[in-house]
Amino acid sequence: MELLRGAALLLLVAAVCWAQQDQGCTCAKNKRTSNCIGNDTGCWCTSIGSEVSVRCDKLTSKCLLMKAEMAGSKSGRREKPKHAYVDNDGIYDPDCENSGIFKARQCNGTSCWCVNTAGARRTEKSDADLQCSELVRTSWIIIETKHSERSTAVDASRLKESIKNEFKERYSLDPKYISDVVYENPYITIELKQNVSQKSAQDVDIADVAYYFEKDVKGDSLIQSGTLNINISEEPLKFDQALIYYVDEKPPEFSMKRLTAGVIAVIVVVILAIVAGIIVLVITRKRRGKYEKAEVSSKGSRALY
The missing domain is CATH 1.20.5 (Single alpha-helices involved in coiled-coils or other helix-helix interfaces)
Structure with missing residues (x-):
């Protein structure tokens, strides 16, 4: 009988140890980690970019932190594709086709330049003799935004669904065109992808959606009624800023003149x-x-x- 009790006790201890080893945890001292496992010595996670296991109740070395930053994100700001660029020219008076799309060539006084389907300049400014053979499509838009301080934490999985639902409700964007939503407090990166072969006549253009969203964030909404409403844990998500990156189907044609x-x-x-x-x-x-x-x-x- 005593032997059976001893065996049962050993099995119980083994089960507890096994449960502790498989217990998930959060790395308190390093958010640039993955594959976290808790055991009797604490929480251990894999440092991104180096695959080195780090103890989460201690500071991670600067070398590993820098490597993780270069491998993934920088203060929540993800590395952009090679040809992604921001429209630094601001608003201008555009020439539009009857269908409402931008004309490939835009001019302002004596200067002319070529634009993409989002109306962002993709060439150097030149004289009136400039020729733009086609209106290059912007098939990938990266919206980089961040939210203001909150009293409750943001659940990343719920954030993605909430953004998809709100973009569909407010901007009529099919959720399939939101390819990814990445969250690293307080930064949010929303990626919109829409090839010309995917877009039907009934679909809204991702460039238009990005512009409406930017206006909403700036407090200059283009929609008559209602406001941008994304709630996480029953608390509205308030955005502080929005930066739009464009990736065209063909690389932009900038040179040293852009300096x-x-x-x-x-x-x-x-x-x-x-x-x-x-x-x-x-x-x-x-x-x-x-x-x-x-x-x-x-x-x-x-x-x-």
């Missing part, structure tokens, strides 16, 4: 300084050579006497 006048001026000054330094060095060497020749000649003259 600002200030940057160009700095480059010119640096080049002039280098040239001036070389000139001074050459002149100094020439003078030194003449002095050395004169000194040798003077010594030779003394030797003759």
